[in-house]
Amino acid sequence: MAVTIQSIEAILVDIPTIRPHKLSMTTMGVQTMVIVRMKDSDGLEGLGEATTIGGLSYGPESPEGIKLVIDTYLSPQLIGQPADHINTLRVMLERTTRGNHLAKSALETALLDLRGKRLGCSVSDLLGGAVHRHLPVLWTLASGDTARDIEEALDRIETGRHRDFKLKIGARPLMEDVRHVAAVKQALGAEASVRVDVNQAWDESTAARGMAELQAAGVDLVEQPTPMKDHAALVRLSRRFHLPILADESVADATDLFHLSAAGFTGAVAMKIAKAGGPVRALAQATVASAAGLGLYGGTLLEGTIGTAASLHAWSTLETLHWGTEMFGPLLMKDDIVVRPLTFRDNGVELPDGPGLGVEIDEDKLAAYRRKDL
Ligand code: MUC
Ligand code: MG
Numbered sequence: 001m002a003v004t005i006q007s008i009e010a011i012l013v014d015i016p017t018i019r020p021h022k023l024s025m026t027t028m029g030v031q032t033m034v035i036v037r038m039k040d041s042d043g044l045e046g047l048g049e050a051t052t053i054g055g056l057s058y059g060p061e062s063p064e065g066i067k068l069v070i071d072t073y074l075s076p077q078l079i080g081q082p083a084d085h086i087n088t089l090r091v092m093l094e095r096t097t098r099g100n101h102l103a104k105s106a107l108e109t110a111l112l113d114l115r116g117k118r119l120g121c122s123v124s125d126l127l128g129g130a131v132h133r134h135l136p137v138l139w140t141l142a143s144g145d146t147a148r149d150i151e152e153a154l155d156r157i158e159t160g161r162h163r164d165f166k167l168k169i170g171a172r173p174l175m176e177d178v179r180h181v182a183a184v185k186q187a188l189g190a191e192a193s194v195r196v197d198v199n200q201a202w203d204e205s206t207a208a209r210g211m212a213e214l215q216a217a218g219v220d221l222v223e224q225p226t227p228m229k230d231h232a233a234l235v236r237l238s239r240r241f242h243l244p245i246l247a248d249e250s251v252a253d254a255t256d257l258f259h260l261s262a263a264g265f266t267g268a269v270a271m272k273i274a275k276a277g278g279p280v281r282a283l284a285q286a287t288v289a290s291a292a293g294l295g296l297y298g299g300t301l302l303e304g305t306i307g308t309a310a311s312l313h314a315w316s317t318l319e320t321l322h323w324g325t326e327m328f329g330p331l332l333m334k335d336d337i338v339v340r341p342l343t344f345r346d347n348g349v350e351l352p353d354g355p356g357l358g359v360e361i362d363e364d365k366l367a368a369y370r371r372k373d374l
Helices: 063-078 086-096 101-119 146-158 174-188 204-217 231-240 254-262 279-292 305-315 363-369
Strands: 005-022 027-040 045-051 134-136 139-141 164-168 193-197 221-223 245-247 268-271 295-298 348-350
Touching (some): 027 101, 027 305, 063 101, 086 101, 086 279, 101 279, 204 221, 204 231, 231 245, 231 254, 279 305
Parallel strands (some): 164 193, 221 245, 268 295
């Protein structure tokens, strides 16, 4: 008899960050994870996770909304269905429920974890097999203070934790941001790659000036300088400067990327399992990027260990990640809810061993950090 989905629980978990994380749209002091626990009729459990950044400041899905959508709309469709039919279940949810990609990503992750555990293989095996078992990981500097950012970066370089850095800018006046970035780049030297993420904060003319200044300061990559829907601005900027652009909010899935590329965009794309609605559709974006000659980057919505592991299993199946990854989410949080945290070393992270995601919940930690009133 087919193994069916028996129960799905969506749990809100709040963990403070190690320091305030300042982005152009908000400052985070805590990260909220929606942890999905999906049980099948044999009692096996699959884990999934959805996060966003600063409640609703990043996009239209909030942690509380994700839990509500899973509990009220998505779980009732999945309960009783064969747990192994992952593609069929994805198609079904796409037909019945628009958007809600973060919630769908958490559920697809749990289905993949469950299937991997059943077959005794890892999620990357389910996706065709890992090409790499160690993936590069950068660190995001976002304390809001230049001296503190430099100190933090030098510590990460010295300990072999990270060698590449992404600076969050866009909240301050342009030239203040440029001076901040130039000072960090100068302090870190030629060996360290310094990139910036503007999170849509600039209009096109500010972006043009900013890119000229950042190019001169030795920055390697500018992420999402202009508003997500303004594809034309991204195309024009990418053709005007040799400093490459990383498209993030503008490209949720393969279709977005196809349109951006067909319009003449050159540069790279930040894949995120959350934006795409799960690991499988995130990898479809990689196929479009490769065909279009765009660079690949493994992106995060600052997930904890479960969502980070799911992303790593997906990115590990790709031959080349031109700009590496930013899968540092667990390191931004003060604590973890898993038994064995990921191993970060040599400017990167190890792909966890299976079965499934290779991640196990620490029940005491989960009980301590789960939100009590929901
Ligand atoms: C984003 O916009 O890229 C990734 C790293 C970080 O600090 O924020 C995220 C989201
Ligand atoms: Mg970004």
